[in-house]
Amino acid sequence: MQELRTLIGKEITLEWRQRYALNGMMLYIVSTIFVCYLSFRLKSNQLNPLAWNTLFWIIMLFMAINAISKSFTQERAGRLLYYYTLASPQWIILSKIIYNSALMLILSMLGFGFYSFVMGNPVGDIPMYLLTIVLASVGFASSLTMIAGIVSKAENNGALMAILSFPVIIPMLLMVMKLAKNALDGLDRGSSNDEMMILLALDAIVVTLSLILFPYLWRS
């Protein structure tokens, strides 16, 4: 447990020292949302809720891929090797997943705030929508972290991240969009139970697989 806490602390310190990465991500979301706003030339609430929801999640998807793809490339190979002599691989991947989930959570909350600010907010059940964002952040972070690890082994290939991660993340994205749609329409909360269970089950599968497979990835 101590090990995990130290590793997460290390990730946070690292992020704080290289603030340009974090700032870059924030700027990325804000400018993407602003571009969408400008290109739809919104007056007020003219976008229908379905398109509003879809657009939001597509922005979130691209943001997640951009934010997480750097999680293994930020540090030099020599330093990674040094961590690997100190800590067990399971803790390393777990700390990255937890850290990335937190990062995603902050970025997507910020994104949601700004998105509703410029594009209007037709959501019927806001607490439920926020819960969806939380589940999505954790889900995206856990599946993308492992993919980022795989991509970091195949040298400098930016396109590879998109190719490998899209198919893996789509089932999760579909569930999230459905959940978000239910919250958007303000449906009875019980009606989203199925989707939520599936999302949690998918998260569980992905995290377990990462824990099992990462030790093999790390050795190469």
Place this chain on the structure above:
Amino acid sequence: MKKYWWKIVAVVLLVYGFYFGLMGEVPRRDILNESIRNVYFHVSLWFATTLFLLVSAIFSVRYLRSNNLADDDKAVEFANVALLFGALGCSTGSLWARVTWGGWWPNDPKLNSVAISMLMYFAYLVLRSSLEDEQKKARISAIYNIFCFAVFIPLIYILPRLTDSLHPGNGGNPAFGEYDMDNQMRRVFYPIIIGWMLLGTWIASLRIRVRALEKIED
């Protein structure tokens, strides 16, 4: 004879399946009519595809444990055969959809899932070709392959069952076998599944041998 009896079985089963699949008696059903014969081809192809993906994932697991490149060759060739059978499954399904649902590619969760999983396995091949070092290529693609298989199963067999789907057995529809198949059909259906599985294994084994020979030449 000891070694290749199963190849003979594959040919016999497929010839039997094709003959009775096309010529045999089938029950008359509304909408389906004669197209019910596609059960023999479309459904059985997908069963075989799933088996090959499972075998491919198993060989990837074995590679991670043994570090033997031969296991990696088997994993990739079974994935290739699965892609071939998957493409055939898609095209037979597409023909069937045209006749019964009125479009080549109707918007159905199961079809979309299939498209996604095909993309996933193409990404697996792209990942392989982007890595140079043999051992590294084998290890990293084995990891991705296992990851893909873990996504494939919920994608194809769980998610479509929970949403509204046109496919039988999904979204509250009854499964095909419950009403539409009779024992006459089962006598053709089960042999042809085994036939496809054997044929695919045969193709994969030939390609694995080619790979092994190429390695010796190098």
